[in-house]
Amino acid sequence: MITIGQLARYLGVSTKTIRVYHAKGLLPEPYRDASGYRRYTATGAIALIKIRTLVEAGVPLARIRTLTTASDAVLREAITDIDADLTTRIRRLRDTRQRLRELAAGRPDRLPVTVDRYLRGLEGLGFSARWIALQRDLWLLVHATHPDLVGDLVNDQMQALTDPTLRQIFLDYDRAYDLAPDEPAVAALADRMAAATIGRYGTGGDLPGHDTGTRIPDLIQSAVNAASPAWRRIDTLVRAELHRRARPAPGPPAP
Amino acid sequence: MITIGQLARYLGVSTKTIRVYHAKGLLPEPYRDASGYRRYTATGAIALIKIRTLVEAGVPLARIRTLTTASDAVLREAITDIDADLTTRIRRLRDTRQRLRELAAGRPDRLPVTVDRYLRGLEGLGFSARWIALQRDLWLLVHATHPDLVGDLVNDQMQALTDPTLRQIFLDYDRAYDLAPDEPAVAALADRMAAATIGRYGTGGDLPGHDTGTRIPDLIQSAVNAASPAWRRIDTLVRAELHRRARPAPGPPAP
DNA sequence: TTGCTCCTCACGTCACGTGAGGTGGC
DNA sequence: TTGCTCCTCACGTCACGTGAGGTGGC
Numbered sequence: 001m002i003t004i005g006q007l008a009r010y011l012g013v014s015t016k017t018i019r020v021y022h023a024k025g026l027l028p029e030p031y032r033d034a035s036g037y038r039r040y041t042a043t044g045a046i047a048l049i050k051i052r053t054l055v056e057a058g059v060p061l062a063r064i065r066t067l068t069t070a071s072d073a074v075l076r077e078a079i080t081d082i083d084a085d086l087t088t089r090i091r092r093l094r095d096t097r098q099r100l101r102e103l104a105a106g107r108p109d110r111l112p113v114t115v116d117r118y119l120r121g122l123e124g125l126g127f128s129a130r131w132i133a134l135q136r137d138l139w140l141l142v143h144a145t146h147p148d149l150v151g152d153l154v155n156d157q158m159q160a161l162t163d164p165t166l167r168q169i170f171l172d173y174d175r176a177y178d179l180a181p182d183e184p185a186v187a188a189l190a191d192r193m194a195a196a197t198i199g200r201y202g203t204g205g206d207l208p209g210h211d212t213g214t215r216i217p218d219l220i221q222s223a224v225n226a227a228s229p230a231w232r233r234i235d236t237l238v239r240a241e242l243h244r245r246a247r248p249a250p251g252p253p254a255p
Numbered sequence: 256m257i258t259i260g261q262l263a264r265y266l267g268v269s270t271k272t273i274r275v276y277h278a279k280g281l282l283p284e285p286y287r288d289a290s291g292y293r294r295y296t297a298t299g300a301i302a303l304i305k306i307r308t309l310v311e312a313g314v315p316l317a318r319i320r321t322l323t324t325a326s327d328a329v330l331r332e333a334i335t336d337i338d339a340d341l342t343t344r345i346r347r348l349r350d351t352r353q354r355l356r357e358l359a360a361g362r363p364d365r366l367p368v369t370v371d372r373y374l375r376g377l378e379g380l381g382f383s384a385r386w387i388a389l390q391r392d393l394w395l396l397v398h399a400t401h402p403d404l405v406g407d408l409v410n411d412q413m414q415a416l417t418d419p420t421l422r423q424i425f426l427d428y429d430r431a432y433d434l435a436p437d438e439p440a441v442a443a444l445a446d447r448m449a450a451a452t453i454g455r456y457g458t459g460g461d462l463p464g465h466d467t468g469t470r471i472p473d474l475i476q477s478a479v480n481a482a483s484p485a486w487r488r489i490d491t492l493v494r495a496e497l498h499r500r501a502r503p504a505p506g507p508p509a510p
Numbered sequence: 511t512t513g514c515t516c517c518t519c520a521c522g523t524c525a526c527g528t529g530a531g532g533t534g535g536c
Numbered sequence: 537t538t539g540c541t542c543c544t545c546a547c548g549t550c551a552c553g554t555g556a557g558g559t560g561g562c
């Protein structure tokens with residue numbers, strides 16, 4: 001017959017926590033002594049231990065209440081679900097810890113030297129300052145989300161620019177920024193881009209960086225599209241063309 | 256230049272979450288377009304990714320705000336702390352999962368057969384119904400908190416009851432329930448108990464179950480003490496005697 | 511025009527924490 | 537008597553969720 005304070009101390013919770021569990025019907029109210037104090041037996045302590053185990057597993061109090069009156073079979077099934085949920089939460093926490101370490105390792109808003117070289121190279125090739133600024137933003141995003149992929153992607157991009165045909169497509173894409181979406185030059189450029197994409201990456205849809213399981217390529221594409229109506233139209237046309245020629249595949253330009 | 260809804264979808268949060276981060280000063284307000292809509296660049300997306308990494312690591316928003324303006328060294332030190340904190344949280348979740356599985360495996364409020372046998376044996380030895388009920392409560396608690404220890408502890412207890420001297424001490428302890436705390440019989444019993452405890456477990460204080468790192472033995476003792484003023488006095492006397500004869504050691508009766 | 515998205519308040523929610531104002535136990 | 541614990545409201549807090557009532561974009 002212990003008091004609420006003793007019970008709380010022994011199980012490492014606050015007295016308020018125990019009173020809340022009473023008020024919400026998770027824990028039956030115990031016997032009260034002459035002065036109205038709650039007096040607990042080991043049975044109450046056991047019930048509280050069970051509740052705390054579930055709370056620490058992340059189960060909402062409302063669900064715990066239904067479980068206290070549930071049948072053995074229902075309880076067992078629920079615990080299986082909670083167990084699986086715990087496992088995914090543990091995995092996510094480990095992922096978070098990993099990203100945290102990457103965040104501590106290198107200043108994530110300072111770009112790797114390879115990207116800096118690539119961006120400086122763009123000036124000499126005749127790209128606009130606006131294009132270079134946009135590219136910088138996009139590489140920052142890729143680096144923040146997938147630092148391990150940056151090396152491969154930037155190499156792929158630098159190699160593409162050594163091909164005169166591809167380089168001209170990128171330059172024309174840069175200049176298409178100011179075009180009206182319905183100008184014929186826009187559709188013509190989209191045709192050339194679809195053909196070049198297939199020539200470079202095939203029709204299987206496995207463009208570099210598009211298999212990361214995230215939606216970062218979509219974010220980049222929508223950022224690009226939002227910058228210019230002509231670019232938005234080109235994206236639509238290229239997607240349609242790639243879809244027509246093969247299976248669905250996302251569009252230009254990488255990154 | 257993407258909208259708040261696009262940013263939210265791509266990073267898997269709600270628009271409300273992003274607005275809250277603006278309102279609390281975690282995330283700088285972006286450029287607004289002509290109609291007052293927020294327009295984000297990749298820089299904003301990167302800032303949000305950093306914030307979400309910290310939130311998912313369990314860092315309070317108020318602390319994140321101070322970290323966004325902190326120096327590199329301070330940030331790095333904070334991340335080391337958060338990393339360690341994450342590690343202990345992962346370990347605790349694994350412990351919780353383990354207890355959850357034990358909870359699912361055997362109904363934890365159904366006692367193992369050895370304990371049932373032990374409790375039924377007490378009747379034949381002349382213990383009171385009140386004593387047996389109390390013992391049952393206490394074994395429930397031990398089983399709920401340390402299921403792996405129950406076997407050893409109940410064996411230890413059963414063996415103790417085969418010794419006539421020890422059995423008589425337990426019987427006398429049972430009957431002392433109704434005595435006034437200042438009766439000489441109470442002090443005499445305490446002397447016999449201290450001697451028996453030392454004879455059985457030595458003076459090192461390593462009574463079975465008292466090395467589990469929890470406060471369950473204390474909980475049991477305080478439940479016992481609260482049941483009877485005479486028992487409380489006996490606990491005080493035995494502790495004093497054990498302390499006098501050797502190093503501090505907790506008192507009777509096991510469990 | 512219609513459905514979708516955005517805006518800013520304001521209030522709701524979940525699991526407690528924190529006094530306020532009072533009484534009982536050692 | 538004094539400090540400690542207990543009691544019951546009631547309001548606060550943290551990180552959002554959820555309409556309310558209105559406007560902009562396709």
